[in-house]
Each structure stands twice: as C-alpha cells, then as structure tokens.
Amino acid sequence: MNFIKNIIEKSHLILLTLFLLFIFPSFSQEIKKGEVYSYARKIVDTLASKNMHGRGYINGGDSIAANYLKTEFRKFGLRSFNDDYYQKFSFPVNTFPGEINVKLDEKELLAGKDYIVFAYSPSATGKYPIVFVDEELVQKKRKLKKILKQDFSNKIVVVNDTGKPTEQLHNLLGNSCNAKAVVALKDKLTWHVAQKTNDYPLIEIARSSFIKPTEISLLIETKLIPDHTSQNVIGYIQGSEQPDSFIIFSAHYDHLGQMGKDVYFPGANDNASGCAMLLNLARYYSMTEHQPKCSIAFIAFCGEEVGLLGSKYYTEHPLFPLKNIKFLLNMDIMGTGEEGITVVNGSVFKKEFDALKQINTENNFIKEVKIRGKAANSDHYFFAENGVKACFIYTLGGIKAYHDIYDRAETLPLNEFENLFKLITAFGVYLQGSN
Ligand SMILES: [Zn+2]
Incomplete structure (x- = not known):
C-alpha cells in the first residue's frame, strides 16, 4: 500500500514540477509589473480612509465598503447568484456613536492613542475617586481578601495589569464590588467588537499615558443595536469546463468601526489588504485569457471581527452546495510578508499545503511558507468545520499595528504583495487541476 501511495505522491510532484518549468513561466509574464501593486494601493487607500468609518457600525461604514466592493465586482463583469451580489443578514452589536471622553483629574486623554473603551462597555458618566490596585498584590490571597472588603460602589478601580490573571480580576472587581468602572493599564491597546454589554465599563489606558490621578471623569455613550443588518458580497466567474465545481477566494472587509464621533480604526492590514488581493484576483480571472476551467467565487465577508459571523452565516446558507467547493483560500492580513506567510490548516490539508510550498520554492516568490494547524481565527474556519478543504494565509513580518x-494605509508597505499575487495565481492553476 505504502509503496503505491509513494509512487502516486511522487508522480503528483513530478507533474507539478513539469507544470512549473513549462507552463507557469509563460503565464506569469502576462502580469504587468506594478499593475497589481497600484490597484492594491488604491483599494487599501479607499477602504482604510475616513470615509469608510472603519468599515463598522457607525455612519453605515460596513455598507459603504460593501457598495464599493460591489461596484468593483460589477466593473469586472462578475456574475451574481442574485440581483446585487449581496447576502444580507442581521446580528446584535455594541456601538460607540456618541461622545467619548476620559479625564485623569483635569488631564484630557486622547481616545485611541491614550485609551480605548473596551468593546462590551455600557454607557457611563461622572467623576469618581480611584482605588489603585497593583495586580501583583492581588495575586496574594490575603491581600486580595482585604481589597475585596472595601466598598467600591462609588469608585473607579484602576488595575496595574501585569499579566494573565487580569481577566479574572476585572470580573471580580466589576461584578463583586460594584465599582463604577474598571481601568486597566496596558502596554498595547487592542480594540475589538462585542455583541453585548457588560454591567460595567472597562477602560484600557496606555501605561505611558497614565499619571496617577485622584479622580477620573468618564463620558461614554454606547448603543447596543439588537439587529444590525450587514451583508456578504459574493460574485463568481463561471468555469469553462467544470462550471459546477468551485474554488473560493475569500477575505473579510469589515473592521472595528468607530469609537466615538472622531476616532476610527482604519484596518488597512486587517483586512483592506485581503480585499485588495481578492479584487486583484477577481480582475485577473475576469480577463478572457485567464478564464478558469472550474468556477471561481469571490466572497468578501462581513462581521468577521464580531466573531466570524459572515462566513458562519454563509456555511448555514450556501449559494451552491458546499460539497462543490474544491478548495477555499481565505486571505486576511496581506500587507507585509518580509518573513513570508503562515498557512492555517496547512497541516490539515497537507497535499495542498505541500503544493503551495513547492510552487513557492521553485519560483522563489516569498521568503517562507510556514505551516500551522487548525485555528478559529478567520473565515476559513466554519468551512473546514463543514467538510470543505479550506486554508487561511496571513503575512509575517513588518509593522506590528x-x-x-495605527493600522493605516500610509504605513502599510504592501512590499511582497505582487509576489504573493503570483504565488496565489500559480496555486490557482494547480487547484484547477486538482481533485
Ligand atoms: Zn482580520
């Protein structure tokens, strides 16, 4: 058995090598230098601009972005499964449409730079004295008992966040002690999106921006929307030989939106860059000379940052049978790449991973193709859970925003973008011939 398997595997690699030597070089020359990059740059600049409001839930940011993607799909003549490329659905989301203001004594902090209001925070106003808690002390049981005996009901608890147990501590302080709010001091501010609110607001303040005050004033207006409607944007190109068989390229277009009236999260790398790759691929395959043998669907998912909602919804309401999908390649964070890429589910779908890696080795497109196992960290996840071969690639190295x-278009290099595009289209040729 093993011997036969070996021969089959070897012949598979020989065929792939032949393809790389004779077919791929002529095909790669058709990509004009600079064209992929300049189109990607335009998309990232547009999607990460202030006009898109962080592609979230204030001022219709996600819908403005969806409309932009739809217009591009239409321009390339992509087919739609319905009238307008949209697959709509609703979900709850906590938003920050109003005033946001945090003051340490009289010092006003800058939203986004000095602090973030955590995603699940409810509204809050007022000026309160603080109780400062060093987390290292809290980890000692006796000290913690003493702290918990205090009445925090009209105070803000400030935690010097030094490590992992902080989450438990926040809950403990917020829930058991009736504090007005909890403030955590952090080295890096990282925002999210939540679908509900907690009983108390949590403010994360950059440790470098914190001066130990006696009082903190809060003005936070949040609004929980119970049924926000958003949409996946889906187009496809029909295959010339196997129209019922699909490859899917996907990338989420939503980001975190706005925190207050003025501060928006651009999401250039996460994931305007993935959308830039998706649209470049849509443009490429829509050219007559690149018409694929099997069909290719292009899906821009919404609601990823809220919890992979768009891709989950799609797998529950597929537009063609999930079993007709040969392979799904999800692209999220495509903006750097000096250290190569990681392939999530690479070890699950080893045959496809090996092919991708070999294509890269033979052509020297990017520095490295790293393997990773299963992870529920982007939109490939629910497809794989439903029996679809699905991998997720993200770039490594470069800026850490x-x-x-700070995840802005101006500082996103896109330095390996053209090489990545070449790698993905070469992999696309392999996928069309695979079973
Ligand atoms: Zn993302």
Whole structure:
C-alpha cells in the first residue's frame, strides 16, 4: 500500500514540477509589473480612509465598503447568484456613536492613542475617586481578601495589569464590588467588537499615558443595536469546463468601526489588504485569457471581527452546495510578508499545503511558507468545520499595528504583495487541476 501511495505522491510532484518549468513561466509574464501593486494601493487607500468609518457600525461604514466592493465586482463583469451580489443578514452589536471622553483629574486623554473603551462597555458618566490596585498584590490571597472588603460602589478601580490573571480580576472587581468602572493599564491597546454589554465599563489606558490621578471623569455613550443588518458580497466567474465545481477566494472587509464621533480604526492590514488581493484576483480571472476551467467565487465577508459571523452565516446558507467547493483560500492580513506567510490548516490539508510550498520554492516568490494547524481565527474556519478543504494565509513580518488606530494605509508597505499575487495565481492553476 505504502509503496503505491509513494509512487502516486511522487508522480503528483513530478507533474507539478513539469507544470512549473513549462507552463507557469509563460503565464506569469502576462502580469504587468506594478499593475497589481497600484490597484492594491488604491483599494487599501479607499477602504482604510475616513470615509469608510472603519468599515463598522457607525455612519453605515460596513455598507459603504460593501457598495464599493460591489461596484468593483460589477466593473469586472462578475456574475451574481442574485440581483446585487449581496447576502444580507442581521446580528446584535455594541456601538460607540456618541461622545467619548476620559479625564485623569483635569488631564484630557486622547481616545485611541491614550485609551480605548473596551468593546462590551455600557454607557457611563461622572467623576469618581480611584482605588489603585497593583495586580501583583492581588495575586496574594490575603491581600486580595482585604481589597475585596472595601466598598467600591462609588469608585473607579484602576488595575496595574501585569499579566494573565487580569481577566479574572476585572470580573471580580466589576461584578463583586460594584465599582463604577474598571481601568486597566496596558502596554498595547487592542480594540475589538462585542455583541453585548457588560454591567460595567472597562477602560484600557496606555501605561505611558497614565499619571496617577485622584479622580477620573468618564463620558461614554454606547448603543447596543439588537439587529444590525450587514451583508456578504459574493460574485463568481463561471468555469469553462467544470462550471459546477468551485474554488473560493475569500477575505473579510469589515473592521472595528468607530469609537466615538472622531476616532476610527482604519484596518488597512486587517483586512483592506485581503480585499485588495481578492479584487486583484477577481480582475485577473475576469480577463478572457485567464478564464478558469472550474468556477471561481469571490466572497468578501462581513462581521468577521464580531466573531466570524459572515462566513458562519454563509456555511448555514450556501449559494451552491458546499460539497462543490474544491478548495477555499481565505486571505486576511496581506500587507507585509518580509518573513513570508503562515498557512492555517496547512497541516490539515497537507497535499495542498505541500503544493503551495513547492510552487513557492521553485519560483522563489516569498521568503517562507510556514505551516500551522487548525485555528478559529478567520473565515476559513466554519468551512473546514463543514467538510470543505479550506486554508487561511496571513503575512509575517513588518509593522506590528493591529486592531489599533495605527493600522493605516500610509504605513502599510504592501512590499511582497505582487509576489504573493503570483504565488496565489500559480496555486490557482494547480487547484484547477486538482481533485
Ligand atoms: Zn482580520
């Protein structure tokens, strides 16, 4: 058995090598240098601009972004499974449409830069004295008991966050002690999106911006929307030989939106960059000379940052049978790459991973193709859980901005973008021939 398997595997690799030597070089020359990059740059600049409001839930940011993607799909003549490329659905989300203001004594802090209001915070106003708690003390049982005996009901508890047990501590302080709010001091501010609110607000303040005050004033207006409607944007190109068989390229277009009236999270790397790859691929495959043998669907998912909602919804309401999907390649964080890429589910779908890695080795497109196992960290996840071969790639190296106000188009290098594009289209040729 093993011997036969070996021969089959070897012949598979020989065929792949032949393809790389004779077919791929002629095909790669058709990509004009600079064109992929400049189109990607335009998309990232547009999607990460202030006009898109962080592609979230204030001022219709996600819908403005969806409309932009739809317009591009239409421009390339992609087919739609319905009238308008949209797959709509609703979900609850906590939003920050109003005033946001935090003061340490009289010092006003800058939202996004000095602090973030944690995603699940409810509204809060007022000026309160603080109780400062050093987390190292809290880890000692006797000290903690003493702290818990205090009445925090009209105070803000400030925790010097030094490590992992902080989450328990927040809950403990917030729930058991009736504190007005909890403030955690952090080295890095990372924002999220939540679908509900907690009983108390949590403010994370950059440790470098904190001066130990006697009082903290809060003005936080939040609004829990019970049924926000958003949409996946889905188009496809029909295959010339196997129209019922699909490859899917996917990337989420939503980001975190706005925190207050003025501060928005651009989400250039996460994931305007993935959308830039998705649209570049849509443009490429829509050219007559690149028409694929099997069909290719392009899905821009919404609601990823809220908890992979768009891709989950799609797998529950697929537009063609999930078993007709040959492979799904999800792209999230495509903006750097000097250290290569990681392939989530690479060890689950080893045959496809090996092919991708070999294509890269033969052509020297990017520095490294790293393998990783299963992880529920982007939109490939629910497809794989439903029996679809699905991997997720993200770039490594370069700027570290993530879920903060610094993930901007201006500083996103896109330096390996064209090489990545070449790698993915070469992999696309392999996928069309695979079973
Ligand atoms: Zn993302």
